[in-house]
Every structure is written in C-alpha cells, then in structure tokens.
Amino acid sequence: MSQTISQLQQVCEFLVASLNGAIRQNNIDAWQERGKLIICNSDQGQDGYLVARWKHTAIIAIEKFPHKKVNPYNLFAMVCAFLIDSGWQRDEFGLDDPEIDIDLISDDNATVLVELELMDDIELIPDDNGPVLFNGGRYHVSLAPINVAENVDVDVVGRT
Numbered sequence: 001m002s003q004t005i006s007q008l009q010q011v012c013e014f015l016v017a018s019l020n021g022a023i024r025q026n027n028i029d030a031w032q033e034r035g036k037l038i039i040c041n042s043d044q045g046q047d048g049y050l051v052a053r054w055k056h057t058a059i060i061a062i063e064k065f066p067h068k069k070v071n072p073y074n075l076f077a078m079v080c081a082f083l084i085d086s087g088w089q090r091d092e093f094g095l096d097d098p099e100i101d102i103d104l105i106s107d108d109n110a111t112v113l114v115e116l117e118l119m120d121d122i123e124l125i126p127d128d129n130g131p132v133l134f135n136g137g138r139y140h141v142s143l144a145p146i147n148v149a150e151n152v153d154v155d156v157v158g159r160t
Helices: 007-018 072-085
Strands: 028-045 048-065 099-104 110-126 132-134 137-141
Touching: 007 028, 007 048, 007 072, 007 110, 048 072, 072 099, 072 110
Parallel strands: none
Antiparallel strands: 028 048, 048 110, 099 110, 110 137, 132 137
C-alpha cells in the first residue's frame, strides 16, 4: 500500500537537501494554516477517485540560517525552483506567490519564515480495511494508479 507525502513535506525535504548541511534538519519546522477543502469527486480510473484538493498556507520556519555563508537569494531561488518543478498550475488554482520574512538574530544567523500556498490532491483507492467509507466501499488515501500508454498506433488515411 503506497502512501503519499504532502507538498509541504516535499518542499522541506528539498530545502534540507539543497542547503546541503548549511542548516540542520532539526532547525526547520513547518506547519499548515488556513486550509480549505475543494471537493472534486473525480473518477481517476483504476477504481481511484480524486475526492478533494487541500489548499492551504504552508509556513516553513528556518532557525539559525547562516545568512553570511548562504546567500538568502539562493534560498529564494530554491523555493521558486521547487514550486515551478512541482507541476502545479499555480495560476489555474489561484495560489499566491511566496512571502518571506527574515529576522536577524545575530551577525551569524537569522530566522527565516517562508509562507507559501500549496495544494495537495486527496485521492482514494479501494482497500477492504480502509478507514474511509465512500460509494459503499472502503478506501484509503493514496495516489490513484495511472496507466501510461507505452505504444501508440496511428493510422493516416488518404492524403491528397
């Protein structure tokens, strides 16, 4: 049974890896605020359903950010790169651009607060022991399986 991780977990893992030891994992904290469920009820095929999207404000607090060793613009670029690569159509879903606050703690470090809007799909797949009762069956939250065509046959009829 596969499980998904949230976009917030993904961006935090990305930042820790990208900052490559400049910050410790225990110096980054994150939470979600002002969430909204957008009900979808979309059949994804393979018995999977997109039941909702979870739109929320994500707050990432980075303590002891070494602003003299790591240019803060690198951090800004990392956040933007993640959001661009995430594949979300930010304009289509009305997701705001990130906001960042930097609080200098000392000559050597700062606390950085990154606030960004994210959206996660909430998909269900059948599971006889799943916790979610839906359409008369039991399901668990996971990405719905997707079949991707490996071959395509195209017939071209009479060209003039």
